[in-house]
Amino acid sequence: MMECRFLVPERDALMHSDARTSEGQDVLNGFKMAMRRLASTVTVITTALDGRRYGMAATSVTSVTAHPPALLVCINQSASIHGPTIANGRFCINLLGVDHDDMVGPFSGQAAGEDRFAYGTWDAHSGGLPYLLDAQANLFCVLTKRVSYGSHSIFVGEVEQVRLCGDTEPLIYQDGGLYRTLGLPTQS
Structure with a gap:
């Protein structure tokens, strides 16, 4: 047993x-x-403020409701993206695919500020909101609620637009590692 x-x-x-x-x-x-x-799809959360882009890797993303379509993301209050997300009132959740494992480190603190966006190919949505062109999905959200809890804020965003790209092949994070398919770790 x-x-x-x-x-x-x-x-x-x-x-x-x-x-x-x-x-x-x-x-x-x-x-x-x-x-x-707890296995989770790796995402990069992005926002922009005053012409400057902000981004961070996150796995603490989940759907809230389908009516209206809404997601929540948890962001540490000390993260550089926290204040700009509140000020902008909009953010994008970029769902990473199996070929994006090289982006996780830079968006997890190995790079800072604008240097993070040297990884991947980015475009700007309305208002300059950055989104990853080859992400599995981009979910553009309007911030509708923020709840402080401990060291983090829980942001609820109503999805205003969705962009889908390619096949469903998520980059998964589990047990401290990245996985291209469930059970098979990446080589990084």
């Missing part, structure tokens, strides 16, 4: 002050380990 365990201290251990401190760390470590088991 498969071994399973709860990552919360025993009830008796909660009587000791050092156990109470470690309880939060146990849950945090367990949470991180559990999230590594």
Whole structure:
């Protein structure tokens, strides 16, 4: 039988002050380990403000409703894209395909600012909103709600336009790695 365990201290251990401190760390470590088991399509979130482009890689993107079509994305409040997304009121979710694994590093902090856009071929939608030309899909959103939670903001965007390109071959992130198809890691 498969071994399973709860990552919360025993009830008796909660009587000791050092156990109470470690309880939060146990849950945090367990949470991180559990999230590594959640496979997600890798995206690049983009916006623009005053002629400057902003972008970040993200896997914390999900649909909210079909009526109206809406998505949510979670963005760290310290990320350079956070303020411009609020100020612009619009953002684009670019769904990456299997051939985009070279973009993940730069949009995850290995490059900064405009240097991130040296990777991939970009165009500008109305208002200068950058979108990746060969993304599997581009979802252009109007920011309709923002909720602060911990270190992040949850942005809900109503989809105003969708652009589809090519076959359905998503770049998947799971267990700390990129996968071109489920179960087969990329070579990067």
